[in-house]
Amino acid sequence: MLLPAFSSVAPMTRNGFRPGSRGHRSTSRYTAYRGLAFGIGLSVMVGACAPGPATEASEPNGSELNMESGGVACGSGSISVSGSSTVEPVTTRAAELFEQVCGDTTITVDGPGTGDGFKLFCAGETDISDASRQIKESEEAACESAGISFTEIKVAFDGIAVVTHPQNDVPCLNFSDLYALLGGESEGFTNWKDAAPIAVELGSDTALVDGELTIAAPGTESGTYDSFIEIVLEKTARMRQGEGGAQLIRTDFSGNADDNVIIEGVAGSDTSIGWVGFAFAEANAEVVREIPIAKEPGGECVSPTAETIADGSYPVSRSLYIYLNNDKLDTNPALGPFVEYYLNDAYIEAVTQAFGTSGYVVLPDDQLATSRSLVP
Numbered sequence: 001m002l003l004p005a006f007s008s009v010a011p012m013t014r015n016g017f018r019p020g021s022r023g024h025r026s027t028s029r030y031t032a033y034r035g036l037a038f039g040i041g042l043s044v045m046v047g048a049c050a051p052g053p054a055t056e057a058s059e060p061n062g063s064e065l066n067m068e069s070g071g072v073a074c075g076s077g078s079i080s081v082s083g084s085s086t087v088e089p090v091t092t093r094a095a096e097l098f099e100q101v102c103g104d105t106t107i108t109v110d111g112p113g114t115g116d117g118f119k120l121f122c123a124g125e126t127d128i129s130d131a132s133r134q135i136k137e138s139e140e141a142a143c144e145s146a147g148i149s150f151t152e153i154k155v156a157f158d159g160i161a162v163v164t165h166p167q168n169d170v171p172c173l174n175f176s177d178l179y180a181l182l183g184g185e186s187e188g189f190t191n192w193k194d195a196a197p198i199a200v201e202l203g204s205d206t207a208l209v210d211g212e213l214t215i216a217a218p219g220t221e222s223g224t225y226d227s228f229i230e231i232v233l234e235k236t237a238r239m240r241q242g243e244g245g246a247q248l249i250r251t252d253f254s255g256n257a258d259d260n261v262i263i264e265g266v267a268g269s270d271t272s273i274g275w276v277g278f279a280f281a282e283a284n285a286e287v288v289r290e291i292p293i294a295k296e297p298g299g300e301c302v303s304p305t306a307e308t309i310a311d312g313s314y315p316v317s318r319s320l321y322i323y324l325n326n327d328k329l330d331t332n333p334a335l336g337p338f339v340e341y342y343l344n345d346a347y348i349e350a351v352t353q354a355f356g357t358s359g360y361v362v363l364p365d366d367q368l369a370t371s372r373s374l375v376p
Contacts, residue, residue: 072337072341074102074334074337075102075104075332075334077332077334078106079095079105079106079108079335079338080125080127080128081109081129081130082116082120082121082125082129083112083114083118083120083121083126083128083130084130084132084222084223084224084320085113085258086130086259086277086279086280086320087130087320088111089359090130090156090320090351091109091130091322091342093346093350093354094347095109098337098338098341098342102337107338109130111257111258114224115226116221118143121323122142122146124146124325127325128324129323130320130321130323131223131322131323132224132318132320133226133227133318133321134152134319135152149327150323151324151374151375153324153339153371153374154320154321154363154367154370154371155320155321155371156360157318157319157320158277158279158361159278159309159314159317159361160224160227160228160231160275160278160316160318161277161282161290162274162275162291162316163281163289164266164288164291165271166288166289168209168271168272168289169209170206170208170209172293172294172301174298174299174301175232175293176199176203176296177195177199177206177297178233179232179233182215182217182233182273183237183250184246184247184249184250187247187250188250188252191211191212191213192209192211192213193208193210195213202297203296203297205298209271211270212271215253215273216256216261216262216264216273217256218255218256218257218259218275219254219256219257222257224277227318228316234248259276259280263276263280263288277360278290278304278309278360282355282358283358293314293315300313302314302315304317310361310364320360322342324375336375
């Protein structure tokens with residue numbers, strides 16, 4: 001079933017968390033919805049209410065140490081961030097916290113998707129690019145041809161949750177089932193049971209439901225789309241279709257880079273299937289159900305949790321990144337202090353409470369130390 005385009009309606013949030021309510025100028029489109037009110041593409045501008053506190057020392061790059069806020073380095077200016085809608089809530093929360101102590105900095109954060117974010121970044125239009133996958137060779141080449149040098153910094157872990165309507169009681173799906181439902185060979189399938197012959201050929205005995213196969217999933221501009229293909233579908237597609245012309249994923253569904261729109265689509269059909277970042281699924285647990293996943297037919301079915309994502313036992317996990325424009329560090333005195341604050345003072349809250357009381361999975365100490373060391 002092809003999902004129609006959705007119109008924007010007034011967004012709502014869960015857990016009493018209201019993006020933009022803290023008095024900062026961060027542009028955000030990540031609002032989770034609850035009940036039957038769906039948040040689509042929220043963009044909120046918020047500004048620092050209080051003037052910047054007194055400073056007592058200066059850093060060499062022009063930033064100032066805010067001694068009343070524990071010596072946080074602040075710089076006057078604006079910072080532009082775009083990219084992944086998955087990473088957007090983390091960066092937005094870090095920006096809000098930074099603006100509370102550095103009132104002369106304005107940070108805008110937008111989440112059109114990883115691919116669209118890299119287009120802006122490699123054109124020199126943004127300072128930071130949020131990404132739910134690593135940069136592609138073609139995107140790196142575009143940056144290089146434009147003279148953009150960058151630093152890749154890992155900031156968190158996320159699982160990709162395969163979600164359905166709460167009334168769909170499918171107990172578990174393995175990678176073979178997912179390929180049979182969503183891979184290139186399933187083009188045109190309209191019922192879950194249409195996928196059964198392919199699943200059986202791949203060794204699965206999962207009893208697929210007899211119901212309309214409604215797909216609500218990321219679009220091609222989304223890093224979540226790319227990551228799902230790479231982790232779940234690509235190996236089987238190339239094994240069955242050959243390395244050359246393999247169609248990795250079916251194309252007969254309407255993808256969207258906005259996770260809120262995907263959640264709306266999944267919640268709108270009793271026999272839906274889709275995939276979003278784990279934190280988005282958790283934030284909308286009232287209206288979607290996370291399906292346990294096994295890597296192989298007959299393998300252990302594992303539900304996504306912070307623990308299973310961190311230890312790698314949940315098979316659909318990935319790393320999240322920010323990309324920093326190195327040249328803009330020299331011209332924007334606010335940029336370096338913000339990234340340093342992001343990975344230090346703001347880190348735990350920004351990652352674990354990106355949605356108010358839920359969020360993503362923090363890096364282990366050794367990986368976090370590596371990420372901190374990469375900040376020039």
